[in-house]
Amino acid sequence: MSKRKRLDSNAPSDSLTDHERLIYDVIRSKQDMGIWTRDMKRELKVNLPDNIVTKSIKSLQNKSLIKEVVNIHNKGKKHLMAVEFEPSKEISGGAWYSEGSLDTEFIKVVKSQCLKQIIKVKVATLEGISDSIKRSGAFKVDLTKQQTEEIVRALVLDNQIMEVKSNGSGEFTNIPVGKVCYKNVSKGGGGGEPKTGSLASVPCGVCPQINICTPDGVISPKTCVYYTKWEAFRLWEKQPRKRWWTKRK
């Protein structure tokens, strides 16, 4: 959420040139959405030469009136915003983004915390997971229930946990009937790594060129390099290998 800072009367905005004022007004009017430099030029009521626009932007930045923010949709585009605003979720990507990039490390840590909690209690509700993470104090920032839900959903998509409905008995004794709960995926899920299917275990199943492979074409099973490599690898895999202690002897 954007927060408006308190402006004092001696603000640097008082000492702006006309051009700077024009540009500053356009940028400020966009609030927490900010604006791309080229769009801004288009929105100016007067046609200003490029060098003046560039100079004015620099000056505004030096006076700490505007800032450059990263737009997650296009990191290459120069996106400007008045300093008193924080980039909106559409621009910054939300809580899971840091400096315009997905904070994969943070996401990974939160995922593993959620998973640990589910494994610990066997069957967990969303509230239970959220509370236990808050209590653990593992993170500097408090995760909202919605953020926890987003992580839990991603874990379901990762096939590490599954969604089940409580039937009120057995392991669901303390959970109301019909309430959505989460359970660790047992051996079938392989800890989130999908089980290799029959098609995926042969070269053609994972071949990027399968659509242009024909029995007598340039790419064919007879000339296929993937097959040659796969056969060599599988035969090597099956060979009895020397143990490290035999080497030492």
Next chain:
Amino acid sequence: MLTEYGTKHAVHVITNHFGDLVAKVCECLLRKGPLTRQNIKRYTELSDEQVKNALLVLIQQNCVQAFTTQQPDGFADGPKANTQYVVLFDNILHRVRFAKFLTILSQEFDQQCVELVQGLLEHGRLTLKQMFDRAKSSEKEGNLVDLDSVRETLVKLVTAHYVERCPASEPLLMPISEEEGPARKKGSKSAKEQEQQSFTYVDVFCNYVLIRDQSARAIFFFCLSYNNRANYLMKISRAKIGEPETIEQQVVEAALPMEAMRFSVVTNVESDVGEKEKNSNNVTPGEKRKHDVFDLDECGVADEQSVVYRANFEEFIRRLRHKGCIDHVRAHLDDGAANVLSAMLQATSSVEKKVKTKNSVPLSLSSIYEEVIKSEAGRNMTLDHVRASLVQLGELSFVDASSDSYSIDFEKIIEIAQNEEVESVVSKRYGRDAYRIFRLLSKSGRLLETDKISDTTFVEKKDAPKILYKLWKDGYLLMEKLVVTGARQSQFLLWKVNRQILWKHVLDEMFHAALNLSLRVAYELDREKELLNLPADKRTGPLQDRYNRIRKVRILLESSQMKLDDAILLFHDF
């Protein structure tokens, strides 16, 4: 589901087994649909004799079924009967599964049964006499084979539905329309002929099961014809609700003998009847009776040479389906749950009418437990353990529980297994992020926008469109563009998984992979042809290494073929 590579794979199987000529006729039928012999000749440019011989091979091997249709003729002759040939695609695919069928059989029956079915699989169709001759030729010392023991083996297999009588050689395919009820057909010449034929069948059957009383025969015939009409009405209603039925299915259904006929065997009644004759005091011996016994004897001998049997693929596929379900449950849960499912299948499989059954017959907990403890693996399970396993099965929706009765949800088990197969391909081919995206779209089953997808799956905004595009390009997703015209025109891309289209696509890829594996085996063996022909004592040093390599490659490729066929079964037959 006939796809481009499905056709190519089937033709390849036929070429491998019966050569180019037969394969040419087979390909013609696969591509053009049912054809008359004249048309096959025209399309394949083969001689009449060649087409006839190829068709005979294909019919003998149960890969083609002939049928007759009636064509209204403009001339005074009236309607004209027209013999056409339809290829049975499924039966061609089964040809690579013979080893699997025999494994199933060897787990239940003795070697003699396995050998008999092996003969049927090898030759397609055999009479009892031919089966006996075959057993006789492979007779080992000290293990004499007589006709009775072969008959006994056949009865065992027929009772277990692993072997059946061959279907009618040329059934009449009636056009299904609302106006044309069974009553209208009654007057026509062919319908009369069919009724006459049914009478003959009934007569022969009554002789076998010793129904001598004419009124009993009449009741029996009424039941059969009633069954026939019920089938016909069912067909009409199916056509009305728009359930499509392919010509192949219609022909197969029309050719199938009645259930009682399909699983009946010529039994040696001569001695039994003789005994009865001697012991019975109530029956007055007379001319008629003697005549009956004579008829029966004659008939039995004739049928030993004329009634043809074949392996019932349907039963084998049903067993493979059950095995697939048990393996899937074992992989997801544990041995206990697999034992419970296996027991439920054991108790309910006899009432399954077709292979693609959606749900099993409901069973109570006590009857499930009763069945569980019958097996060696389930003997150490307590009632609580069985109950807990049923809860586990219920959590994953593999079993539906309602008011203390449990029924297996086959569709759900198969659906999850199919999903996992496709997800595994997506994960291996396109990466982990694509796997998550695909699972999201597959689970939601509706159109989702690019940004929403990247937010939910934690995939970088710039990466998500690239992954989605790749999946779409390879036929794994559907894309729709949404243009919003407002102050500024903006375009959104929406994505969706369409299971029906995707499943067909994946199946085609499976057929393609199966064909490639087969071609690769042939290529590898051809490359080392000379080495393979060398006598064992001449293979030394590097030659022996090369020989070992090709042997291992062959095992690897052939075992992969078998594994891939499991996936084809999952998508095509289950």
